[in-house]
Amino acid sequence: MDLAAAKMIGAGLACIALVGAGIGIGNVFGSYLSGALRNPGAAATQSTNLLLGFALCEATGLFGLVIALLILFAF
Amino acid sequence: MAMALNPMEQFEVKPLIEQPILHIGSHPIFFTNQALLMLIVTIAASLFLTLAMSRRSLVPGRAQSMAEMSYEFVAGMLNSAAGEDGLKFLPFVFTLFIFVLFSNFFGMIPGSFTVTSQIAVTFALASLVILTVIVVGFIKHGFGFLMLFVPKAPIYLLPLLMLIEFISFCTRPISLSVRLFANMLAGHTMLAVFGGFVVMLGAAGGVLSFLSIAPMFLIVAIMLLEFLVAFLQAYVFAILTCIYLNEALHLHDHH
Numbered sequence: 001m002d003l004a005a006a007k008m009i010g011a012g013l014a015c016i017a018l019v020g021a022g023i024g025i026g027n028v029f030g031s032y033l034s035g036a037l038r039n040p041g042a043a044a045t046q047s048t049n050l051l052l053g054f055a056l057c058e059a060t061g062l063f064g065l066v067i068a069l070l071i072l073f074a075f
Numbered sequence: 076m077a078m079a080l081n082p083m084e085q086f087e088v089k090p091l092i093e094q095p096i097l098h099i100g101s102h103p104i105f106f107t108n109q110a111l112l113m114l115i116v117t118i119a120a121s122l123f124l125t126l127a128m129s130r131r132s133l134v135p136g137r138a139q140s141m142a143e144m145s146y147e148f149v150a151g152m153l154n155s156a157a158g159e160d161g162l163k164f165l166p167f168v169f170t171l172f173i174f175v176l177f178s179n180f181f182g183m184i185p186g187s188f189t190v191t192s193q194i195a196v197t198f199a200l201a202s203l204v205i206l207t208v209i210v211v212g213f214i215k216h217g218f219g220f221l222m223l224f225v226p227k228a229p230i231y232l233l234p235l236l237m238l239i240e241f242i243s244f245c246t247r248p249i250s251l252s253v254r255l256f257a258n259m260l261a262g263h264t265m266l267a268v269f270g271g272f273v274v275m276l277g278a279a280g281g282v283l284s285f286l287s288i289a290p291m292f293l294i295v296a297i298m299l300l301e302f303l304v305a306f307l308q309a310y311v312f313a314i315l316t317c318i319y320l321n322e323a324l325h326l327h328d329h330h
Contacts, residue, residue, distance in 0.1 A: 048152075048314065052311060055308065055310075055311040056254075059257065059258065062254070062258060063253060066256075066260070
């Protein structure tokens with residue numbers, strides 16, 4: 001297998017990290033929604049934590065994407 | 076088939092003036108498109124905040140209430156995350172927030188350059204935050220700041236936990252900078268890739284040219300998402316700064 005093909009496969013594999021990010025973001029919003037429907041009064045106070053959880057989650061997936069881009073363009 | 080347009084081309088830093096403007100040692104320093112955008116961002120942010128607040132009317136107009144809202148937003152964030160004595164870092168956190176926010180939003184203008192899509196810029200900002208945290212921690216607590224790495228736990232777990240805490244502290248500048256950089260990079264790359272679809276479909280001719288409308292609408296939707304991300308990443312950068320400052324000020328105990 002030549003190097004170019006291996007790079008492409010590696011970059012594709014690195015994007016599997018986005019699976020975890022998808023599950024995580026779904027979990028963040030799902031849990032927030034189920035919590036907010038049980039106790040609507042407390043929902044507004046937790047929006048900071050919601051956005052923070054969303055951003056932290058999304059970032060872990062994007063780290064994988066950065067690895068893919070590094071494989072493709074940096075090496 | 077080769078890509079019609081290279082989606083990474085937009086992140087290229089190129090000198091705007093052929094001649095280097097100064098030399099540090101033998102290393103030439105160029106005035107690049109990134110330097111120009113950073114200059115524009117800084118000037119725009121300072122102009123907006125000074126002009127909006129110049130009238131200082133009791134009943135604020137549109138511009139003044141925008142400036143006041145952004146100020147109160149950051150102040151509230153800092154207060155809730157780091158407590159009353161965290162408020163003396165408001166100028167620092169507010170500057171970071173406004174700089175990142177304006178950079179992200181100026182990057183959304185088609186054809187411009189996103190300053191925060193450069194790891195050099197975001198890592199410089201993140202290391203500034205972490206260095207501030209370390210300096211503040213050592214000034215406030217002396218060597219007691221090292222207790223940050225000692226959580227409340229059974230003694231036989233402590234060596235392992237201290238190692239984990241230390242590693243997690245060391246990865247903070249990396250995660251803080253890579254988060255912002257990767258979000259901006261991924262968003263703008265995605266926009267460019269879908270833009271390439273429009274061009275390729277449009278050039279294909281016949282029915283396919285009409286189909287190029289579809290990715291066009293998708294670009295509009297992604298653009299809206301990117302505006303949300305642009306704000307959200309500035310917000311996350313600022314709130315994480317607040318949280319790290321809180322740890323430096325109060326160690327483990329809550330304010």
